[in-house]
Amino acid sequence: MVEVKIESVRMSARNQFRAVVLKDVSANRYLPIYIGQAEADSISIHLAGVHVPRPLTHDLIVNILKALEVNIRYVIVNELREDTYYARIVMRTAEGRDLSIDSRPSDAIAIAVRWGCPIFVDDEVMNQHAVVLEEETGEETEARAAAAEPGASEDDEDLGAFKDFLSSLDLDDLDKPR
């Protein structure tokens, strides 16, 4: 399992898709995962510290789990199958029972940022699908990323290579519903 941090949540200018970009905490490689708008908003709103008058769905879930004294140990993006990423939320109940709940990565990540639990990606998924930045820009980006807290505001100037990469992606494939 590779621990990752949320590098950013990005929106496509061409369609409603959003991508959450996960960065390996100990290497200069990134895993972009396309997610829905509502889930992307939920992640962004929390990371940006925006106050919402009424709890969002993921706030409600976290409030319920906390009251029931569940301990979320981590979430993991554990599989990519037929263009769809799968995740699990791994927790221990108040009575000591271990549970691993099937989830979309977006929901798992929206819950993880609220809980403050680690986010992992399966080794094989990371090895096969992570994107490694070019070395010359990578050095600068890595130094910055290492210093940044998850969710800290990004300095767009450092992310040129990354933007190039994202804009080179062919998103048409993703238009089919997940």
Add this chain to the structure above:
Amino acid sequence: MIEAFIESVRISLMSTTQVVILRERGGKRRLPIFIGRPEGDAIYTHLNGEQFPRPMTHDLAANLISQLRVSLRRIVINALRDGYFYAQVVIAANGREFSFDARPSDALALAVRLDSPIYVAPEVMDEAGVIPPEFEETPEEEEKGLEAFDEFISSLDLDDLERKDKDE
């Protein structure tokens, strides 16, 4: 507490807003609640029996509640303040009841998945409940400020949903 059920979920063709219509059980009053698109879809698709290959957010929440072996006892639309409805989700665990603040849309999306009763606080129904014209006994207009609701709702094409009404 007034028990209610979901009479319909209505989609505006002109905006991203949806309206869920709760109906007082054994009564004529309806409570229209405007909700966001994803939450409206979460209610509508489930009621419509649509299946998704992956769990949607409210499916995840319902799965969590089931797997934790606790139960959704009821949901209550319990307040209306500054134009926003508020709800409570009540979960029973180990003989105790826990109440959680929620948006009505989330509470309703959970209620339809976990078959829990839906309640509306009497003061909320008194303030925001409407009686559709065909059921109205007195010609006088209901609460002020609801004309916009009525106009909007009557402008919707409800042919699909009328069928559902008769099934209830």
